[in-house]
Amino acid sequence: MDVEKLLSGLYSDEGRQNPYPFYAALHELGPIRELPNRPEHSTVSAVAGGYDVLDQLLRDPEWYKQSPPGWEDEEILRTFNSSMMFINPPDHTRMRAVFAKTFTPRRLGELEPVIVRVTDAMLDRMAEAGAGGAELDFVADFAYPIPALVMAEFIGLPEADLPWYRQRVDWIDEFMDVAGKTPERLARANTAAAELRGYYRELIADRRRRPGEDLISGLVEALDGGGVDLTEEELISNLIVLFNASFVTTVYMFSNGLPLLLAHPEVVAALPGDDELTRGCVDEVLRMEAPVHFLARAAPRDTVLHGVPVAKDENVLMLIAAANRDPARFPGPDRFDPRRGGPPSLAFGVGLHFCLGSAVSRLEGRLALPRLFARFPKLQVTEKPVYSGSLFLRGIDTMSVTTGG
Ligand code: HEM
Numbered sequence: 001m002d003v004e005k006l007l008s009g010l011y012s013d014e015g016r017q018n019p020y021p022f023y024a025a026l027h028e029l030g031p032i033r034e035l036p037n038r039p040e041h042s043t044v045s046a047v048a049g050g051y052d053v054l055d056q057l058l059r060d061p062e063w064y065k066q067s068p069p070g071w072e073d074e075e076i077l078r079t080f081n082s083s084m085m086f087i088n089p090p091d092h093t094r095m096r097a098v099f100a101k102t103f104t105p106r107r108l109g110e111l112e113p114v115i116v117r118v119t120d121a122m123l124d125r126m127a128e129a130g131a132g133g134a135e136l137d138f139v140a141d142f143a144y145p146i147p148a149l150v151m152a153e154f155i156g157l158p159e160a161d162l163p164w165y166r167q168r169v170d171w172i173d174e175f176m177d178v179a180g181k182t183p184e185r186l187a188r189a190n191t192a193a194a195e196l197r198g199y200y201r202e203l204i205a206d207r208r209r210r211p212g213e214d215l216i217s218g219l220v221e222a223l224d225g226g227g228v229d230l231t232e233e234e235l236i237s238n239l240i241v242l243f244n245a246s247f248v249t250t251v252y253m254f255s256n257g258l259p260l261l262l263a264h265p266e267v268v269a270a271l272p273g274d275d276e277l278t279r280g281c282v283d284e285v286l287r288m289e290a291p292v293h294f295l296a297r298a299a300p301r302d303t304v305l306h307g308v309p310v311a312k313d314e315n316v317l318m319l320i321a322a323a324n325r326d327p328a329r330f331p332g333p334d335r336f337d338p339r340r341g342g343p344p345s346l347a348f349g350v351g352l353h354f355c356l357g358s359a360v361s362r363l364e365g366r367l368a369l370p371r372l373f374a375r376f377p378k379l380q381v382t383e384k385p386v387y388s389g390s391l392f393l394r395g396i397d398t399m400s401v402t403t404g405g
Contacts, residue, residue, distance in 0.1 A: 001025050001029075002029075003026070003029055003033040003034075003035065003047060004035065004036070004037060006022055006025055006026055006029070007035070007047065009022050010022040010023075010391070011391065013389075015391070016387070016389055016390070016391050016394070017387055019293065019321065019322075019391065019394070020325065020334065023049055023319065023321065023322035023325055024325070026047070026049045026319070026322055027049060027050070027322070027325075027326060027327060027328075030050070030306060031048060031049070031050020031051075031052065031053045031306055031326075032046055032047070032048035032049075032050060032053050032305050032306050032308050032316070033046060033047055033048075033308060034046050034308045034309070035047060043066065043068075043298070043313070043314055043315050044296065044314070044315045044316070044317045045310055045311065045314040045315065045316070046305070046308050046310050046314075046316045046317070047316070047317040047319065048305075048316050048317070048318055048319065048323075049319040049322030049323055049326065050306075050323065050326055050328070051323040051324075051326040051328065051329040051330075051343070051346070052326075052328070052329070053305060053306065054318050054319075054320060054323045054346060055323075055343075055346065055350060057297055057305075057316060057318065058295070058297065058318070058346070058349060058350045058351040058353075059350055059351040060351070061089065061351070061352055062300035062301075063297040063298065063299065063300060064088045064297060064298050064300065065086055065087060065088055065296075065297065065298070065353075066296075066297075066298040066313070066315060067080065067081055067086060068181065071186075074186060074189075074190055075190040075193040075194050075197075076172065076175060076186070076189040076190050076192070076193040078193075078237075079193040079196075079197065079236075079237045079240055079241070080237070080241070082233065082234050082237040082238075083095070083234070083237040083238045083240070083241040084096045084099065084238060084241070084353075084356075085241045085245065085353065086241075089352070092352065092353075094229050094230075095230060095234065095238055096356070097229075098219070098228050098229065098230055098238075099238060099242065099356060100356065102215055102218065102219070103356055103357065103359065103360070107154075108359055108360065108363060111150065111154060111360065111363065112363065112367065114150055114153055114154070115146070115150050115363060115364050115367045115368065116367055116371075118145070118146055118149045118150055118153075119146055119367060119368040119371050119372075120371065122141060122142050122145055122146060123142075123371060123372065123375045123376075125141060126141050126142065126375075126376070126403055127375070127376075127403065127405055129141065130376075130401075130402060130403035130405055131403075131405055133402055134402070135382055135400045135401065135402055136400070136401055136402070136403065137398055137399065137400060137401075138254075138255060138258060138381075138399045138400075138401045139251065139255050139396060139397060139398055139399055140398075142254060142368075142372065143251045143252075143254035143255040143258075143396075144251050146250075146254065146364060146368055147246065147247060147250035147251055147254075147361070147364060148162055148166070148247065148251075149162075150360075150364060151243060151246045151247065151250075151360075153214070154214065154215055154360075155214060155215045155216060155239065155242070155243055156203070156207065156212060156214025156215055156216040156217060157203070157243070161199075165196075165199075165243075166247075167192075168192035168195060168196050169192075169243070169244050169247055169248065171185075171188040171189055171191065171192040172189050172192050172193070172244055173244070173248060173390065173392070173393055174188065174189070174390070175188070175189035176390075176392045176393070177390040177391060177392040177393070193240070196240050197236055197240070200235075200236040200239055200240065201236065203216060204216065204220055204232065204235070204236070207220050208220055208224070216239065219235060220235075223235060242356075242357075245355075245356075245357065246357050246360065246361075248291065248393050248395070249291040249292060249361065249393065250291075250360075250361045250364060251291075251395065252289075252291035252388075252393065252394070252395025252396065253282070253285060253286060253291060253361055253364075253365060254365070254368070254369075255385070255395055255396035255397070255399060256285065256289035256291065256394075256395050256396055257281070257282075257285035257289065257365075257369075258379075258381065258396075258399065258401075259381055259385060259396075259399075260284075260285055260288060260289060260336050261281060261285070261369070261373075262379065262380070262381060263336070264336060267281065267338060268373050268377070269373075269377065271369060271370045271373050271374075272370040272371075272373055272374035273370065274370075275366065277338055277339075278365070278366050278369055278370055279362070279366060280338035280339055280340075281338040281365075281369065282362055282365035282366060282369070283338075283344075283345065283362075284336055284337060284338045284340065285365075286324075286345055286347035286348070287324045287325075287330070287345035287347060288324065288325070288334075288336060289395075290320060290321040290324055290345065290346075290347040290394075291347070291393055291394065291395050292320065292321070292347070292349075292392065292393060293319065293320065293321040293391050293392060293393075293394050294317055294318055294319050294320060294321070294391070294392065295318045295320055295349060296315045296316065296317055296318060297315065297316060297318065298313050298314060298315045299311065299312055299313065299314055299315075299316070300312065320346040320347065320349065321347075321394070323345075323346050324345040324346055324347060329342065329343055330342060330343075376403040376404055376405065377404070378402075378403070378404025378405075379401055379402070379403055379404060380401060380402050380404065381399055381400070381401050382400045382401060382402055383399070383400040385398065385399040386398040386399070
């Protein structure tokens, strides 16, 4: 298969449902390939799935994030381009430093009882709703509420606002997908960005009047005291991106992980009480079923990578989910092995933009999964799971289960 056929297969419904055979075919073609017949306005000139080349490019601070040309006046792009995830140093360094201070080991420690409380409440609800063999939706009842409620409490968003908020997150995420940049999706993403900006302006005003213990209160106090090198509008952009980034990713860590884990009953049985095994499972789930499938970076100068020329300012499409199954780095890459060790997967990226919340998601997995299996050792998936249909954020959106209770 040549690389263009392979990419169109990957973007098809079949590829979005199961991209892994396409990634395996890509590895056979090499770590990086040129895209000879790319569309007229595309700035992507190569696609890479090799672990080593992606690890090297992502760690290189000169490879940079480029926003799509001609979209500068769109609300969604203005929000993205004033947030750490989408920009380059020195602004990236300045903004990331503000938020890095909020993800301290102490704050993580404070999150533990919140995660345990939220998880146990969800498990109680599942026990009740699933009594007598009734089917539940694992995503609606476990995978979604845990990260949503934990992060909402951390940031300081009222729980009652979450359904409204989630709709806006979905509109933005649709736009982020490979084929997502249609005028309709752009319009919805712009609406979402404008509404979320208004929402945060009100929330910030409220916390000024009535400060709490949450992230927003702390940041607003620091902002007003001159202790934070951010404007209020930049604070809003970063809050939008932070909550978006924390959300569906962690939902998919749980939902994509369940079928993998249940296929290994001996692992599931051993999880409660074995913290090392649990950590291994969380990392192996993220390696095999990464919620984020691709990133992109632009070349700082003309260069040649493994014989593939990439001109200055052209992008490499970086298939990190393919790199996580690179047989050169992960022998038997399709085998679930929570004790495999080896290099870290690229599920959280690497380098300058390495995920700021990786420790939060890992902690949620470490605390919630053993509780789930201790409570419901006979948990079973009863129907074929339904995937999101997005390749950027790929994961299970609906999955019927019975608790065995
Ligand atoms: C399993 C869950 C998660 C996955 C798979 C994930 C994945 C990623 C990836 C791949 C990146 C790198 C983006 C790039 O290089 O362009 C990233 C960045 C980021 N993530 Fe996560 N993430 C997860 C959870 C979280 C959580 C819980 C938070 C917040 C608490 C968060 C906040 C961020 C932020 C703020 C960035 C941007 C950092 C920067 O640009 O410097 N993520 N994440």
